[in-house]
Amino acid sequence: MKIIDLRSDTVTLPSDSMKKAISSAPLGDDVFGEDPTVNALQERAAEITGKEAALFVPSGTMGNLISILSQCARGTEIILGDQSHTFLYEGGGVSTYGGIQSRQLRNQRDGTLDLTDIKNAIRTKDDHFPETGMICLENTHNRCFGAPLSISYMNSVSNIAKEHHLKIHVDGARIFNAAVSLNTSVKELVSVANSISFCLSKGLSAPVGSLVCGRQEFIAKARRIRKSLGGGMRQAGIIAAAGLEALDIMIERLKDDHENARKLAEGIQNISGLFLDLNNIHSNIVYFEIKTENGKTFLERMAGNGVLFFQISPGIFRMVTHYGITSEDIDRVLKLLEDELS
Known part of the structure; x- marks a missing residue:
């Protein structure tokens, strides 16, 4: 995996x-x-x-x-x-x-x-x-x-x-x-x-x-x-x-990271229980909010499925796209997020 x-x-x-x-x-x-x-x-x-x-x-x-x-x-x-x-x-x-x-x-x-x-x-x-x-x-x-x-x-x-x-x-x-x-x-x-x-x-x-x-x-x-x-x-x-x-x-390909961040954010916006404002997506950093989930256990479950990211403050999470992340990876992350919160 x-x-x-x-x-x-x-x-x-x-x-x-x-x-x-x-x-x-x-x-x-x-x-x-x-x-x-x-x-x-x-x-x-x-x-x-x-x-x-x-x-x-x-x-x-x-x-x-x-x-x-x-x-x-x-x-x-x-x-x-x-x-x-x-x-x-x-x-x-x-x-x-x-x-x-x-x-x-x-x-x-x-x-x-x-x-x-x-x-x-x-x-x-x-x-x-x-x-x-x-x-x-x-x-x-x-x-x-x-x-x-x-x-x-x-x-x-x-x-x-x-x-x-x-x-x-x-x-x-x-x-x-x-x-x-x-x-x-x-x-x-x-x-x-x-x-x-x-x-x-x-x-x-x-x-x-x-x-x-x-x-x-x-x-x-x-x-x-x-x-x-x-x-x-x-x-x-x-x-x-x-x-x-x-x-x-590497400079020219940074636009790929930005596109992947936008794709990730648009997908997160469509998942019930996750909240973000697409107006806040500018580059390769995506912040989103979960209002009811225990942050630590949520991170642990996602890590168990091979997805790592940070909780910045209670209920606020950050994901950062980069050279090692593909569009297919974003698809997998969104599917796992949806499964976790369904």
Whole structure:
């Protein structure tokens, strides 16, 4: 029995072409800047995002942490969403390692922060308050239904940031999903951002790694902080090779994941006892609700039938489509859901 793993797009396995690239990658010492495969990946990432330079890091969490620490001094404050990955799921790193305070604003259902809320959260010049240093955004937004942030919204936030001399960092773990969803380029989506991090091991299906992109001076500082956090790797081209291949072959096919998510959502909507709003289906993430079922036992029964997914909060479940999920898998999931709830 095939296991249909919808827990996250992080469970994706590298393609055969990635494995081949790994086995033949030219290598060097990346801490010395001498790994040609890592250098090629960083150049490619900078080109795709429209930034001057890029830095390969082991994880998205480290990428976000490095981006914030490189641009915000100790004792300053960042503005970010109360449902953001950086706030909820990154171990409080900005405060633990950077001495930086987080000011959380309520995320809207579409992943945005209300522009008026942002303006009101920016600290006035007063010795009682920490100085605001940065606005952090997430695109697509994991906890907000995989919603993408539009170019027009990014421009509006940029206008506020410029007026108050603030930096903008984008947690773009799934930025390529956002670009596909909005039928635009990553370069356009992040043009106003001072820094952007994106993940290779989610929808792009590489085994490990993220990229941080921005201006040359920022990347130089980010490299130093990466080293201090233990993120400097030696012959890292072995894993960077898979990332290069992912950027070549995986971006265009993300639309298949979005189509499978839409098919899954439409099927769930037609199953008695399951509830979702199709207006909340934007990319490859599907949230749905069960109002009467015991969540733990429901997950256990579905797992027993080979279908894995998460309960995010009581009665609220999440499924994520990805490279390892086919249209036929969606048919099977829907049949099993219907059987379980009939």
